[in-house]
Amino acid sequence: MLFFLGRTVWTKIIRNNTAVDYLFNAEAYDFNYQYENRLPDRVKLYRGDEFATRCIYNTMNKDVITLGGERTKDEMCLHMATYYPRMDNLYGCMTTNSPDAWLAKMNISSPFDYNQLQEWLQSLKWTPERVAEWQEFYNTVPRIAIYGAAPNLQFNPLPRIPEYKDLKPVICTRDQTTPGQSPATRTTASQGSTKPTTVAFNSAVRQNVLTFFPLISIVMKIIIS
Structure with missing residues (x-):
């Protein structure tokens, strides 16, 4: 989920440091047109698989900064998926810029204070x-990965966003939807995937909702017992 400035959001499945497919791809995201995108086929994840999520925004019509937050005047990058079997110790995963990196950027040595950062x-x-x-800063800044479920959240430092071999690009046409096909099964028109876009795992077995909260982008390692 993004707000009014969001233009694109996607999540890719990374396996052995290589992108193998999209889990979801909205090249033309519209806040006013949101829907649950159900899988036509199940997607199987393996131990060690990772998710990479990225959101793209357009602030060309603004001359002031946009902060992250839950108000529609702010912005967020949130991706939810239903999966099974349920893992009781995993609710979501998020990344945030390292507090030490913010202090270095602000050129101060006092303890990190979010209100002070916001004012700055x-x-x-x-x-x-x-x-x-600032684009270079966000591309290279150390991050903290936070995952698990309260009250037992895990915090792992990420020196930088992990790199991976991307999907091969293909030419994007105006509309690759076949007649009578709903947007939920529209084929991906870019980055080389021709499988239906996906966002939800469905089953009558135990389910849970997995939420990703990336501020810029996240890479999450899947641990399947």
Whole structure:
């Protein structure tokens, strides 16, 4: 889920450091047109599989910063999927920039304070050079991966976003939906996947909802017992 500035969101399945398919791909995301995308076929995950989620925004019509948050005037990058069998110790996974990285960016040594960070971000004057500088910051900044279920959340440092071999790009046509086909089974038109896009695992067996909260992008390792 994104808000009004969101334009694209996708999650890829990474296996052995290689993207093998999309779990979900919305190249043209619209906040006003959201739906549950059911799988036409089940997707099997294996021990060691990873998810990479990325959201793309357009703020060209703004001259002030957009903060992350739950209000529609803010932004988020959230992806939910239903899966089975249920894992009682895993509810979701999120990444956030390392507090130490924020302190270094602000050039201060005091303890990390989110309100202070928010005020500092809102005071910045944006130029094309600063935009490029911040994009590089987000591409390389160390992160903290938080996963599990309360009250037993796990915190693991990520020196940087793990790299992987991506899907082969293909030419994107205006609409690859076949006659009578719903958007839920529309074929992916970019990055090389021709399988139906997916977001939910369905079964009469025990189910649970797995939520991803990536601020920019996340890579999550699946541990299947």
